[in-house]
Amino acid sequence: VEPISLGLALAGVLTGYISYPRLYCLFAECCSQKQSLSRDALQKDLDSKLFGQHLAKKVILNAVSGFISNPKPKKPLTLSLHGWTGTGKNFVSKIIAENIYEGGLNSDYVHLFVATLHFPHVSNITLYKDQLQSWIRGNVSACARSIFIFDEMDKMHAGLIDAIKPYLDYYDNLDGVSYQKAIFVFLSNAGAERITDVALDFWRSGKQREEIKLRDMEHALSVSAFNNKNTVLQ
Numbered sequence: 065v066e067p068i069s070l071g072l073a074l075a076g077v078l079t080g081y082i083s084y085p086r087l088y089c090l091f092a093e094c095c096s097q098k099q100s101l102s103r104d105a106l107q108k109d110l111d112s113k114l115f116g117q118h119l120a121k122k123v124i125l126n127a128v129s130g131f132i133s134n135p136k137p138k139k140p141l142t143l144s145l146h147g148w149t150g151t152g153k154n155f156v157s158k159i160i161a162e163n164i165y166e167g168g169l170n171s172d173y174v175h176l177f178v179a180t181l182h183f184p185h186v187s188n189i190t191l192y193k194d195q196l197q198s199w200i201r202g203n204v205s206a207c208a209r210s211i212f213i214f215d216e217m218d219k220m221h222a223g224l225i226d227a228i229k230p231y232l233d234y235y236d237n238l239d240g241v242s243y244q245k246a247i248f249v250f251l252s253n254a255g256a257e258r259i260t261d262v263a264l265d266f267w268r269s270g271k272q273r274e275e276i277k278l279r280d281m282e283h284a285l286s287v288s289a290f291n292n293k294n295t296v297l298q
């Protein structure tokens with residue numbers, strides 16, 4: 065093969081590779097790569113890895129698979145996971161991320177914030193607020209299906225929570241950017257005592273843990289949210 069023909073052929077392949085997104089996405093991570101999600105695979109993952117959390121499993125499976133399969137969601141998906149330390153909130157966030165992007169938490173489209181690590185100084189709240197908003201705006205502009213996980217929400221300054229709230233609403237777009245395909249996951253210890261109280265009441269009255277319904281927890285959590293300003297539930 066002549067060098068010139070070989071060069072032209074390679075250039076042709078490369079142009080095709082770069083201009084044909086599906087081909088490019090076979091070799092590199094793409095935002096559009098996972099516009100669909102296998103509900104069965106997510107269910108299998110939740111069933112085989114996450115224990116003792118029948119309510120979380122059901123809500124997460126329905127919410128995440130329903131949201132991803134909706135081509136035009138009216139608002140971003142917002143999940144708020146509550147419970148004591150070590151109950152699996154980060155663990156389940158990882159499962160969600162892995163089912164949407166192969167790289168899971170390491171994906172360029174998954175962003176994890178830890179309140180005490182990323183926003184430690186109350187005196188810098190205005191700066192954090194600007195940085196956080198431009199981070200969210202920039203990443204959603206680059207990939208509509210961006211995932212933002214906020215750990216330690218109960219330790220997050222109320223001003224920063226207010227900075228995130230506009231992105232969670234029913235806006236078609238904010239300053240030219242649509243957030244309707246994004247996913248926000250909030251992890252918090254807030255309400256953990258109330259959750260434990262409900263579980264203990266069920267146990268004391270001889271009922272199975274699996275008999276606890278979401279409405280039993282919703283009431284407990286709404287009381288707790290009312291008393292706690294550091295929550296997106298308010």
Ligand SMILES: Nc1ncnc2c1ncn2[C@@H]1O[C@H](COP(=O)(O)OP(=O)(O)OP(=O)(O)O)[C@@H](O)[C@H]1O
Nearest residue numbers: 113114115116117148149150151152153154155156
């Ligand atoms: N329900 C669960 N099922 C299976 N494994 C679990 C569960 N809960 C916790 N684990 C295991 O414990 C580890 C620690 O849990 P994880 O970090 O998810 O807790 P957390 O609720 O996020 O705690 P924190 O509030 O301290 O951040 C997980 O990586 C996982 O291996």
